[in-house]
Amino acid sequence: MTDNVVVLGAGYAGAGAVVELQSKLDSDAQLTWIADVDYHLLLHEVHRVVRDPNVQSDIVFPVDQIADPSTQFIQATVTGLDVDERVVELDDADDVEYDYVVVALGTQTAFYGIPGLEEHALTLKSLNDALEIHETVTEASKDATRSDPAQVVVGGAGLSGIQVAGEVAEFRDNHRAPIDVHLVEALDEIFPSGNEKARQYLRELLEEAGIQIHTGDPITEADAEQITFDEGKPLEYDVLVWTGGITGRDALADAELENEHNRVTTEANFQTSDERVFALGDAALIDQGDQPAPPTSQAAWQAAKVVGDNVVREMENRPLKTWEHNDKGTAISVGHDAVATGVDVLPVVDTFDGFPAKQLKKLTGAIWIANVTSWNEARKSWKSL
Missing domain, CATH: 3.50.50.60 (FAD/NAD(P)-binding domain)
Structure with missing residues (x-):
């Protein structure tokens, strides 16, 4: 059978x-x-x-x-x-x-029951989501001016939120678009799961990219025009992206x-x-x-x-293997820059940025592509990784 x-x-x-x-x-x-x-x-x-x-x-x-x-x-x-x-x-x-x-x-x-968030926020869980964010940011920038820039707010400063904010900033710079980018995190630090050195590198890259960072104040509500915080003043937006859970x-x-x-x-x-x-x-x-x-x-x-x-x-009624996760580190991009952390490259260095971090991120993607398709496909994708 x-x-x-x-x-x-x-x-x-x-x-x-x-x-x-x-x-x-x-x-x-x-x-x-x-x-x-x-x-x-x-x-x-x-x-x-x-x-x-x-x-x-x-x-x-x-x-x-x-x-x-x-x-x-x-x-x-x-x-x-x-x-x-x-x-x-x-x-x-x-x-x-x-x-x-x-x-x-x-x-x-996950929207954690925050009123209005699911109705008004874009998310990033698929290709269509990414295309929708691109289109919405593009349209918002067309209606903006230097004196009245479009406000793009990214909620959640974990890996996804940081990378989305970095790409919006790259879009802004490449198109000389009038856009302000905000990164919002309920906890006291960006990249909460990372170590202090990684957070420092990432914060520096985000600030160099002109991204405004808001931490330590959770979103309590969202409507079609603004998000409300537990303590701080509301933040108006033209585009709201939620990556929080x-x-x-x-x-x-x-x-x-x-x-x-x-x-x-x-x-x-x-x-x-x-x-x-x-x-x-x-x-x-x-x-x-x-x-x-x-x-x-x-x-x-x-x-x-x-x-x-x-x-x-x-x-075949044989004993099953037990799997143990082996964390080999994380590479996080901020536009064209990147930070790698938790990587045992040298005995005293496990967090670094710059060219080595960018190449590590590229290599990680290429190895996976080769695993499920071929090295030729990995080679063709290299420039975009």
Whole structure:
């Protein structure tokens, strides 16, 4: 009897799982890949599209560059997962039965119940989101003047928020556009998860780019014209982008799997409370002891290399491998500049900026592209990374 293994999602976790399963499944197993887009997006570089939409040609890879001819691809939106009937429920397509399923649907933006924020803010979770931010910033700049510049506010000063603010500043400089850029963070420091040296480097780059930084005062409300803070004066905006948090996909809300805020909880082997359901990437809370694995592209890449093997092991009734996240550091761009942190290059240096940080960020993206497509594709994308 042919087993049907289904992978949900085309992000790092989903694409990576497909690549691994294609190399490990027996020829008598059917691999089905389901995603709401027919391409894999290099999401950690999608902020580049905010500055220049032409970048998308270097960070978008059609599924046929990744999927083997024997892999069935279905473009559809997952609306539910029935683990009792072993069925993936789809919008505008027939439901798909599975014997084993890998959930890699990613996440959606969390708004934390802040009134008006979801209604008025743009987000950055997809290529279309990045294009919308670019178009909205472009239109706002056309209506602005030097004496009355467009106000672009980016909420959340983690990795995504910093990179979006940097790209808006690059757009402003490249087009000599009348734009003021604001970066807002509820906590006392930008890049709260980083170390002090990284925060210092990033703050310097942001300030050099003319980005106004607001920290230590959370947003309490947003309307069509301004955001309101807990203590400070309201800040008017023409464009509001929110990058402040993540939560699980609605498609998993009714799945009978252990979860927190629709992010499925798993053991360190990616197996969920249902032995035929595996989960990884941002869609999962993967047991790593005191804290789950971080919702980063790096963690998803690492996990994808193991999950394919574990699905096959479960099919063959063999013991599953345990995965341990290995944090190899982070590279963060601010326009054309970058900061790398947590990287063990030299015994006494793990945080640095400048040319080495930029090249490290490029290399990281290139290695992933080569992993899921080819080194030739990585070479063609190099200039945009």
